[in-house]
Amino acid sequence: MSFLSTATKTARGPKIAVIGTGGTFAMHARGPFDWVEYSESGVVHPLDTLLATLGELAPDVELLPVTFRSLGSVAIQPADWVELARLIRHTALADPSITGFIVTHGTATLEETAWFLQLVLDIARPVIVTGAQRPANTAGSDVLANLRGAIAAARDPLSAAHGVLVAMDGWLFSPRDVTKAASFELNAFESPGYGPLARIEPDARIAWRRGAIATRRGSESAWFSRALLEADAPFALPRVDIAISYAGADGVAIDALVAAGSAGIISAGLVPGRPAAAEAAAYRKAVEAGVVVVQSSRAARGVVPPQAFLARDGVVAGGDLAPHKLRIALMLALTFDGDSRADFAQRRERIQTILLAL
Numbered sequence: 023m024s025f026l027s028t029a030t031k032t033a034r035g036p037k038i039a040v041i042g043t044g045g046t047f048a049m050h051a052r053g054p055f056d057w058v059e060y061s062e063s064g065v066v067h068p069l070d071t072l073l074a075t076l077g078e079l080a081p082d083v084e085l086l087p088v089t090f091r092s093l094g095s096v097a098i099q100p101a102d103w104v105e106l107a108r109l110i111r112h113t114a115l116a117d118p119s120i121t122g123f124i125v126t127h128g129t130a131t132l133e134e135t136a137w138f139l140q141l142v143l144d145i146a147r148p149v150i151v152t153g154a155q156r157p158a159n160t161a162g163s164d165v166l167a168n169l170r171g172a173i174a175a176a177r178d179p180l181s182a183a184h185g186v187l188v189a190m191d192g193w194l195f196s197p198r199d200v201t202k203a204a205s206f207e208l209n210a211f212e213s214p215g216y217g218p219l220a221r222i223e224p225d226a227r228i229a230w231r232r233g234a235i236a237t238r239r240g241s242e243s244a245w246f247s248r249a250l251l252e253a254d255a256p257f258a259l260p261r262v263d264i265a266i267s268y269a270g271a272d273g274v275a276i277d278a279l280v281a282a283g284s285a286g287i288i289s290a291g292l293v294p295g296r297p298a299a300a301e302a303a304a305y306r307k308a309v310e311a312g313v314v315v316v317q318s319s320r321a322a323r324g325v326v327p328p329q330a331f332l333a334r335d336g337v338v339a340g341g342d343l344a345p346h347k348l349r350i351a352l353m354l355a356l357t358f359d360g361d362s363r364a365d366f367a368q369r370r371e372r373i374q375t376i377l378l379a380l
Contacts (some may be wrong), residue, residue, distance in 0.1 A: 034080040036121040036177045039113055042069030043106070043135075044092035045128025047165055051157040057206060060157050066092050069126070072158065079170045080226070083177060086120065088113055095128025095135075095153075100259045100353065103138040105252065114145040122148045122176030123365025126205075128167070129153040129202055129210065133196040135190065136197035138350050140186040140252055141380075148181035151197070152189045155208050162210050164191065174226040181228070184219065194228070198305040198380070201322075201344060215342070234302045250357070261286035261352045264345050265301070266320065267291045286314040286352045289337070290345040295319040295326035302335070309336040312366060314373060316352055318345040328374070336367070338374045351380055 042048060050065035051057075067075075070087040090109060093102060110123055125134055137149040143149060152172040158165040172189040175181050181194075188195040190211040195218050204210040212218075221229040236269035250257060263279045265287055279287055287308060291297050295317055297305055305315050317326050326332075328339040340348045355376045359369060 027136065028264075035084055037084040037086060037117075037119050038122045038124060038173060038176045039086045039088045039110075039117075040069065040073065040124045040126065041088045041090050041106070041109065042092070042126045043095075043098075043128070043155055044070070045091055045095050045126065045130075045132075046157055047126040047128070047152070047154040048072055048092065049157045051160045051214060054159075056160055057156050061094075062161070066079050067158075068092075076158070076166060076169065078101065080164065083173055085173075093128070095130040095132065098131050098135065101256070103135060104257050104259070106135070107139055107142050108151060108254075110139070110143060110253050111145055113252075114147055114239075119357045120147065120368070122150065122181070123174045124176055125151045127151055127153045129155065129190075129251070131260075133197065133200050133202060133211075134346055134350060136186050136188050137199070137347050140197040141351065141354055143185060146182060148176050148178075149183065149186045150175045150181070150189050151186065155206060156186075167192070169221040170226060171341040174222055174228060175220075178228040180230055186353050187219065187224065192222045194220040194222065198343070198347065203322075209259075250354075260347045260356045261355070262286040262288065262353045264288045264290055264349055266345075267296075267298045267301060269298065270300075271298040273307075274302040276301060276304035276308060280311055280313055284308075284313055285356050286316065286349075288340070288345045288348045289315060289317050289319050290351065291317055291326075293321040293324060295324060295340070296331075300376050305337060314338060314356065314370060316340045316348055316373075316377065318343070318348050320345075328378075336370060338370055338377065341378045343377070343380065348377065351377055 044066055048067045049060050051060035052063045084278050113276045132153050150167045150172040154165045156163040173193055175189050186197050191209045195213050199213040199216045202210050203212050223229055261284050263284045265275050289297050309315055317332055317337040319326055325342045328342045332339050355373045
């Protein structure tokens with residue numbers, strides 16, 4: 023893997039907005055080795071207080087705390103994604119002097135929030151999402167290192183072309199394929215099949231992987247209307263669920279999801295991307311009921327291309343996106359596809375085109 027280093031100096035110090043959403047990054051542990059149950063302390067530091075205690079990570083950078091709210095990442099909802107994206111966009115429009123954004127986030131759903139932001143934001147400034155595996159007051163905490171890395175990424179001149187990036191453990195990842203692959207290790211984040219986009223050097227330079235400079239960010243955001251962020255009214259994304267296949271799975275869960283009002287279902291199928299035999303009929307019935315079904319795979323490096331059996335059953339191929347990333351993309355595709363009363367087969371084809379282009 024070859025990397026290209028870029029200088030991070032600017033004519034004057036950059037101004038970076040930092041938005042805190044809680045998570046391990048903001049938590050206070052009960053002792054130096056409280057690496058697992060630290061949430062039991064009940065203490066979550068406000069962002070400005072935390073930043074004040076961390077010291078000068080980059081003396082020539084102005085860090086601007088922006089108020090959001092503290093959310094455990096296991097509690098975050100799609101409505102929170104919309105509000106966060108609106109906050110970033112409104113802040114960028116209100117203050118053109120801001121050169122980049124950092125979002126601190128709990129790691130349980132960090133990759134999902136980053137992917138949503140990648141799909142809807144178009145602000146021509148980098149947004150770096152970071153978190154921590156260990157609270158700041160524990161031994162071996164990664165809070166300082168990850169925040170320093172996020173600052174380095176936010177000020178790098180090549181970051182804006184990528185839109186949103188995830189900064190964890192000295193690496194920069196694409197939200198499209200990054201995933202949390204371990205519970206407690208500091209190097210929990212990785213991009214199976216693709217690898218990181220860049221390495222954050224010890225001196226805070228960014229070493230970009232050669233060939234990773236180009237981005238498809240424009241084509242990603244082009245599919246979705248800006249109306250989602252321009253409006254101030256509450257906005258409800260459609261319900262999309264994930265059903266996991268396993269040996270002996272039947273249609274009970276699928277029928278329940280349809281009954282609960284799912285507009286779309288992601289089938290996290292058996293490798294290489296097929297539902298269990300007893301699930302197939304339930305998926306066909308769901309399609310007949312107007313539910314968009316997308317076939318994915320449980321595999322970490324799974325790929326589901328368009329195939330004859332999918333076309334026969336009216337199921338959309340999910341490509342190489344992970345099931346939880348497909349869910350977010352489908353929520354947006356269903357929202358902005360247009361008139362849901364249009365011919366269902368044609369609508370499904372349009373959604374297929376959107377998903378495979380991401």
